Amino acid sequence: MIRTSISLFVLMLFTLLAAPALVLAADTVCIECHGGQPGPLGEPVGQWRTSVHAENGISCHECHGGDPTDYAMAMSPDKGFIGAPEYADVPDFCGRCHVGVADAYKGGAHGQALEAGAAQCVVCHGNHAIQRANLDLINEEACSQCHSYERAALIRLSLVETDTMINTTEADLERLYRLGFAVDEMEDGLFNQRNSFHRIFHGVDVERVRAETADVQAEVGKISNQVAEIDTTIQERKLWGSAVLGLFILAGVIFLLVRKAYEEEERG
Numbered sequence: 001m002i003r004t005s006i007s008l009f010v011l012m013l014f015t016l017l018a019a020p021a022l023v024l025a026a027d028t029v030c031i032e033c034h035g036g037q038p039g040p041l042g043e044p045v046g047q048w049r050t051s052v053h054a055e056n057g058i059s060c061h062e063c064h065g066g067d068p069t070d071y072a073m074a075m076s077p078d079k080g081f082i083g084a085p086e087y088a089d090v091p092d093f094c095g096r097c098h099v100g101v102a103d104a105y106k107g108g109a110h111g112q113a114l115e116a117g118a119a120q121c122v123v124c125h126g127n128h129a130i131q132r133a134n135l136d137l138i139n140e141e142a143c144s145q146c147h148s149y150e151r152a153a154l155i156r157l158s159l160v161e162t163d164t165m166i167n168t169t170e171a172d173l174e175r176l177y178r179l180g181f182a183v184d185e186m187e188d189g190l191f192n193q194r195n196s197f198h199r200i201f202h203g204v205d206v207e208r209v210r211a212e213t214a215d216v217q218a219e220v221g222k223i224s225n226q227v228a229e230i231d232t233t234i235q236e237r238k239l240w241g242s243a244v245l246g247l248f249i250l251a252g253v254i255f256l257l258v259r260k261a262y263e264e265e266e267r268g
């Protein structure tokens with residue numbers, strides 16, 4: 001009896017949790033109808049399924065607007081449908097959600113030269129199969145389509161250097177955490193630095209990237225100095241530990257020798 005009600009409860013919980021995800025991420029009328037279309041009308045569905053957006057429940061209508069529950073009126077402008085954006089409208093289209101990135105982008109050389117055909121969001125990230133971003137997006141093939149790679153390479157260099165430093169410090173903090181040290185404050189500091197770090201790229205300005213990554217490196221450097229201090233303490237503790245252990249062994253040996261001498265004396 002109890003067992004049945006527990007499994008019933010679990011089932012209900014599961015349905016409650018799964019239902020919104022199914023409605024939003026899989027079963028919209030947009031996906032149903034477009035999934036059955038040939039060519040460019042159908043392709044977005046399969047591509048989108050592999051994306052970081054699908055993974056996070058951002059479906060067609062979150063980007064394109066419209067009513068995901070009304071088969072007949074789904075794409076009516078009255079239902080908020082905005083369709084596919086023109087080339088120069090993409091930054092605002094994506095910037096509804098990625099506000100900080102879009103601001104950095106607009107203030108930089110690409111944003112300023114947008115009307116002249118500079119790279120915008122989907123040129124670098126794609127549109128429907130967007131994956132988590134990383135610095136490999138900066139590569140000669142992608143960046144030399146419109147200009148030389150030289151400046152891009154300098155930007156990449158500063159960013160990779162800082163990225164490596166952040167990752168090393170992260171690994172150090174994990175190690176200390178596993179040893180039982182309180183690392184919350186350092187974790188928070190690193191988290192903030194990582195956030196500001198990932199905002200630097202979109203301004204595509206070599207001097208600013210250098211100055212801002214230097215700031216991040218200085219702050220991360222402070223955290224790794226704290227790590228080094230803790231490591232020194234650990235070393236000292238180990239040294240003291242072995243010294244104390246050595247003393248104990250010595251005391252033991254002396255004790256045995258003394259006892260042996262005493263026993264021999266007793267016998268003799």
Ligand code: HEC
Nearest residue numbers: 029030033034060061064065066067068071074075083084
């Ligand atoms: C009943 C089938 C059907 C449904 C439902 C449907 N679409 Fe479409 N969609 C189409 C067809 C057909 C086209 C191409 C002709 C046109 O633009 O009307 C299209 C075109 C589009 C375009 C390209 C428009 C452009 O500006 O070039 C987008 C974006 C789009 N649909 C998104 C959606 C979204 C988001 C939903 C759900 C809110 C949706 N569709 C629901 C059939 C459908």
Ligand code: HEC
Nearest residue numbers: 030034040041044045048053058059060063084085122127
């Ligand atoms: C992250 C935002 C985003 C999501 C989510 C998204 N789209 Fe799009 N879609 C775009 C952008 C941006 C364009 C404009 C194409 C371009 O500039 O490359 C576009 C274009 C389209 C077009 C026009 C295709 C063409 O080649 O002209 C269709 C149709 C479409 N999307 C349907 C869908 C459907 C169906 C889904 C859900 C499975 C979906 N989109 C999900 C951003 C998105």
Ligand code: HEC
Nearest residue numbers: 091094098101102105119120121124133134137138198201
């Ligand atoms: C010239 C290529 C390029 C353009 C244009 C571009 N991006 Fe990026 N984007 C990148 C690269 C490279 C990264 C990785 C940067 C990093 O890890 O520091 C990235 C990272 C991101 C991230 C992850 C940020 C984070 O905090 O981890 C988001 C979100 C993003 N871009 C969205 C956008 C949007 C929205 C636009 C348009 C307004 C855009 N990107 C334009 C190349 C580009």
Ligand code: HEC
Nearest residue numbers: 052056058062063093094096097121122125130131132133
């Ligand atoms: C309706 C809101 C919304 C829109 C519009 C949108 N995104 Fe996203 N995007 C998200 C969410 C939510 C995530 C996952 C959470 C996160 O990591 O930021 C995400 C993740 C990303 C990531 C991975 C971030 C990372 O940490 O590496 C990139 C890149 C990205 N989006 C680019 C775009 C681009 C390009 C567009 C326009 C074509 C766009 N997004 C439109 C909400 C949106």
Ligand code: HEC
Nearest residue numbers: 109113117118119137138142143145146147151152204205
């Ligand atoms: C679709 C074309 C296009 C692509 C692709 C492109 N850019 Fe650009 N980029 C431009 C335009 C246009 C400008 C502004 C005019 C100029 O400075 O050449 C610009 C300017 C720049 C600048 C500033 C130049 C300066 O004077 O310092 C940098 C840095 C830059 N881009 C980096 C990149 C990187 C990194 C990538 C690849 C991830 C990339 N670009 C991909 C078109 C593009």
